[in-house]
Amino acid sequence: MRLPVVWLLALSLTAPALGAGTAPERAPAAILIDADSGRPLREQDADAARPSGSLSQLMLLLLSLEQASLGMLPLQVPVTLSDSAVNAAGGFRVPLRSDKTYLLSDLLKAVTVASASDAAVAVAEALAGSVPDCMELMNARAQRLGMLSTTYSSAGNPSGASLAAEVTTARDVARLAEALLRHPLVLEWASVSGVPFDEGAVLLRNTNQLLGAVSGVDGLQASAVRLGRGASYSVVATARRGALRLVAVVLDAPDTATRYSMAADLLEWGFAHYERVEVAKEGEPVNLAVRVLRGAVSQLTPVASRNLSLLRQRGDECELELRYQLPAAVTAPLKRQQLIGEVIVEQKGELLAVIPLSSPISVAVGGIMSASRQ
Numbered sequence: 001m002r003l004p005v006v007w008l009l010a011l012s013l014t015a016p017a018l019g020a021g022t023a024p025e026r027a028p029a030a031i032l033i034d035a036d037s038g039r040p041l042r043e044q045d046a047d048a049a050r051p052s053g054s055l056s057q058l059m060l061l062l063l064s065l066e067q068a069s070l071g072m073l074p075l076q077v078p079v080t081l082s083d084s085a086v087n088a089a090g091g092f093r094v095p096l097r098s099d100k101t102y103l104l105s106d107l108l109k110a111v112t113v114a115s116a117s118d119a120a121v122a123v124a125e126a127l128a129g130s131v132p133d134c135m136e137l138m139n140a141r142a143q144r145l146g147m148l149s150t151t152y153s154s155a156g157n158p159s160g161a162s163l164a165a166e167v168t169t170a171r172d173v174a175r176l177a178e179a180l181l182r183h184p185l186v187l188e189w190a191s192v193s194g195v196p197f198d199e200g201a202v203l204l205r206n207t208n209q210l211l212g213a214v215s216g217v218d219g220l221q222a223s224a225v226r227l228g229r230g231a232s233y234s235v236v237a238t239a240r241r242g243a244l245r246l247v248a249v250v251l252d253a254p255d256t257a258t259r260y261s262m263a264a265d266l267l268e269w270g271f272a273h274y275e276r277v278e279v280a281k282e283g284e285p286v287n288l289a290v291r292v293l294r295g296a297v298s299q300l301t302p303v304a305s306r307n308l309s310l311l312r313q314r315g316d317e318c319e320l321e322l323r324y325q326l327p328a329a330v331t332a333p334l335k336r337q338q339l340i341g342e343v344i345v346e347q348k349g350e351l352l353a354v355i356p357l358s359s360p361i362s363v364a365v366g367g368i369m370s371a372s373r374q
Contacts, residue, residue, distance in 0.1 A: 050168065056064035062180050080142060147176060208221060222234070235259045322346075327341065333363060
């Protein structure tokens, strides 16, 4: 385990605002967060209601991955298309073919990479049976996530076609992105420049122009919608450099260049001002040994059972205290990954984290140490 002595652990509760004059016509709403903690690092009108457009598809993606993880709707299930899915209006269309079935995973890739409106409707119907029922699920999930300023219209669809009734905030979208990033498939799909679809008959291009243009960017999605006052351009972008992952959200920019330049500036500012430092790495040993009674070995060195990294602002340092709680001895038999202690991480007496410590091996009673590492 890596045990640094000095790190910054306390940050301002109020994130600094962006500089004035970031947009030539109207100021977009924006926020930058640390993806691991959800802590806002910089913001501008982050709680202002703005059109959600096709960013509503991110909620559709979250619901799908959550149901798949619970075994309720496997990603490899074939989806039969309805006329409403094939003929979905608004935004980009694959287009889907009425004479074919598609795997749910392929439809989700089309949504993630290309914001395909017909694929989004097909996914919504697969999830809930109908688009209105799916919109109700999306609203309920938004409430549970704390997205209290977000509304998905039951009269609309996940393509973002019902723009007048569907609003969100930059802060709410950041919460949604934070939840999505807990599912590894999101970045696997969102990080590619293009994906073959319909057995290679179609190549879907990624709508996120920050991929390959800004170091570390590997998702998530862009949106462009037509409104009565003109067009609204939004983007959610995530990037990782080292241990630090950031999420930048820009909503309702007046043009496509503004949304991308503003998101890029936010990410660059975040990486220039913050870093995430590894305190513990899963599987790494601590610097203390524990005696083993009645075992094939006389002692073992516990290992960290999970990763722990802490956000700090570059240039600021505070003392970090680590206290070990370990028994003087443990008695065989022991299983690999059996918990035998913990490390208490504190700063000036305030508890910050508890890292469980476990046995790195299995130890039999009075016999041969198990060779099993499973």
